[in-house]
Amino acid sequence: MCTLEKRGDLFLLTLTGDDEHRFHPDTIASVLSLLEQAKSQSTRGSVLITTAQGKFFSNGFDLAWAQAAGSQTGAVNRMHQMVESFKPVIAALFELPMPTIAALNGHAAASGLMFALSHDYVFMRNDRGVLYMSEVDLGLPLPDYFAAMFAAKIGTSIARRELLLSGKKIKGEEAVALGIVDSAAHDSVEGVVEATVSLGESLAAKKWNGEVYASIRKSLYPGLCAMLSLTAKIAASP
Amino acid sequence: MCTLEKRGRLFLLTLTGDGEHRLNPTLLDTIRSAITQIRSDPSSSQSVLITTSHGKFFSNGYDLALAETHPPLRAVMSAKLRSLVADLISLPMPTIAAVTGHAAAAGFLLAMSHDYVLMRRDRGFLYMSELDIGLVLPAWFVAMIRAKVGSPAARRDVALAAEKITADRGLEMGIVDSSYGSAAETVVAAVKLGEEIVRRGADGHVYGRMRETLLREVLYTIGSDETASSGVRNSGSKL
Numbered sequence: 091m092c093t094l095e096k097r098g099d100l101f102l103l104t105l106t107g108d109d110e111h112r113f114h115p116d117t118i119a120s121v122l123s124l125l126e127q128a129k130s131q132s133t134r135g136s137v138l139i140t141t142a143q144g145k146f147f148s149n150g151f152d153l154a155w156a157q158a159a160g161s162q163t164g165a166v167n168r169m170h171q172m173v174e175s176f177k178p179v180i181a182a183l184f185e186l187p188m189p190t191i192a193a194l195n196g197h198a199a200a201s202g203l204m205f206a207l208s209h210d211y212v213f214m215r216n217d218r219g220v221l222y223m224s225e226v227d228l229g230l231p232l233p234d235y236f237a238a239m240f241a242a243k244i245g246t247s248i249a250r251r252e253l254l255l256s257g258k259k260i261k262g263e264e265a266v267a268l269g270i271v272d273s274a275a276h277d278s279v280e281g282v283v284e285a286t287v288s289l290g291e292s293l294a295a296k297k298w299n300g301e302v303y304a305s306i307r308k309s310l311y312p313g314l315c316a317m318l319s320l321t322a323k324i325a326a327s328p
Numbered sequence: 329m330c331t332l333e334k335r336g337r338l339f340l341l342t343l344t345g346d347g348e349h350r351l352n353p354t355l356l357d358t359i360r361s362a363i364t365q366i367r368s369d370p371s372s373s374q375s376v377l378i379t380t381s382h383g384k385f386f387s388n389g390y391d392l393a394l395a396e397t398h399p400p401l402r403a404v405m406s407a408k409l410r411s412l413v414a415d416l417i418s419l420p421m422p423t424i425a426a427v428t429g430h431a432a433a434a435g436f437l438l439a440m441s442h443d444y445v446l447m448r449r450d451r452g453f454l455y456m457s458e459l460d461i462g463l464v465l466p467a468w469f470v471a472m473i474r475a476k477v478g479s480p481a482a483r484r485d486v487a488l489a490a491e492k493i494t495a496d497r498g499l500e501m502g503i504v505d506s507s508y509g510s511a512a513e514t515v516v517a518a519v520k521l522g523e524e525i526v527r528r529g530a531d532g533h534v535y536g537r538m539r540e541t542l543l544r545e546v547l548y549t550i551g552s553d554e555t556a557s558s559g560v561r562n563s564g565s566k567l
Contacts, residue, residue: 189488210488245479269479293489298459305464306487310474312467322464 091117094124099135099294100287101128101188105142113201114152118175125182135297136188137290140209141283147194148202150224151176173233176201180235181318183208184308187300189293193286194271195279200224204236207243210307212271213286215279220259221270227257238314245269329355332362337374337526338519339366339421343381351434352391353401356408363415373420373532376522379442380426380515387435389457406556409434410468413441414550417543420532422525426518427495427504428511433457437469440476440503443539444521448514449495449507459490466556468549475543478502 091111095102103124105111113121128138142148156168183190183205192206194214199222206212206221214221225232232254244250249268252258262274276282308315308322315322333340341362343349366372381387390409395402416423425442432455439445439454447454456473458465465473465487477483482501485491498504508514540547 210484243480245481269481272481296460296490299462302459302462302464303488306459309465309467309470310480310483310487312470322467 092120092124094127096131097287098291099137100290101131101136101138103128103138103140105140105148108144110146110149111142111144111202112149112152112154113172113176113179113205114155115171115175117152118172118179122179122182125179125186128188129182129186132187132300134299135294136300137294138186138188138190138209139193139283139286139290140190140205141193141286142195145196145218146202147192147196147198147219148205149197150200150202153228172201176204177235177318180204180208180239181320184311184315184318184320185304187304189290189298189303191286191290191293193282194219195282197222201236204239207239207270211286211289213273213276213282213289214262214265214271215276215282216262216274217277220261221253221265222257222259223253224257226255235314235317238317242311242314243270329358330362332365334369335519336523337371337376338522339369339375339377340519341366341377341379343379343387346383348385348388349381349383349435350388350391350394351405351409351438352394353404353408356405356412360408360412360415363412363419366421367415367419374526374529375421375532376525377419377421377423377442378426378515378518378522379423379438380428380518383429384452385429385435386425386427386431386452387438388430389433389435403553403556405434406466406553409438410550410553413437413472414547416441417547417550418536418540420536422522422530422532422535424518424522426514427452427454428514430455437472440472444518445498445504446506446508446514446518446521447495447498447504448509448511450509452495454493454498454503456486456490459488464555466553468546468553471546471549472543475546476503 092105151172156165159165159168190209191211192209194206196219198206203221203223240250240254249270252268265271266274276285305322308320331342331344366377390405423442424444424446425439427439427445427447429452431439436454436456473483473486477486495504495507499507508517
């Protein structure tokens, strides 16, 4: 369901297979374990690039699994379980001692979009794939840390309204114009991945201290990090 | 080290000499006493401050070499800069930074502490260098970045990519208000802007209070610097 490869300085995390890469307790645990692996192997100059195979980057939580609980209470509990167990994945990305880049091969919806936004840089395709916060259409409230992510990462109230309140499926060009993603310049998966590898290599060349990098990253998002119980731990000054 | 001139209703504070204008305790004290002088001038509430510099640098930040030889001076420089910036935030007059050279780290912070940033586009850049030299940013620096740099992507580029930002890139990012072909043109433009502002005739005391409200988040964090080793709290915050 997901793999971690090393290519020189770059860690490549891939959600594998042609499915929707829905976040289910098992996929969540796998992703978390691979992020922990990347963290334990990180050195100066490490960079993470996250991508996926097929038409979807990730289509969000596994709602079918929640429904399969067989009862209203069961479904709510399963939803709650996914929301709570996903928080450490977001936290792990914010703590990762290296720059992180999301290369969106396709659609990113709900917690799938949250996963993308947890990266320092987000690249998507120009020709395919949309960003979609489905909650308003599905009648689901936003978990508190989801709302905090949007407040932290999406700069204008217009962009936040378009994403959260309009039920819009936002394509690459508009996502760049709204400031949600950094780039939507490429018309193919290969193009996006190549562009992120190129960015990754230029960031790797800086040979930054990963602990310092993570600390500065966390300090940029104080509200969200408080909600994820993360502090911008300061290493002793030299 | 620095000179203070009065031109009509404009106060012109210049960091003099061809060096890096490193914010060591002596320079910080000199600037602070110039600000005190400005405050006590009877016409201060109908005036404007313009801060500029000579040479290749606006300011290249704290005097880290000095701190290497005398580590306690890191905390001293931090306390003095925080006191200066708190003073600039409450200053009862508009402030303009005419950035005529490189502004890095604490020097970039000093430029951002002004209401208007005018910069030459032919040379020089704004550069939050800390990541490149393995230092974290104190919370109060981040509060200033959050207050003055509007988009999350631009904040990331400032702090997490340590981008070397030219004037025109600064314009795109919303950090720089306007750019000019040379150092001299930048200062002329700052003076012109200052005179325009003076003509509007706003009450400096109200202006200063309004700025404090806008920069409230910075004032909440400016009382301490968790990255400077001495644990002494500084009473630089006016809150």
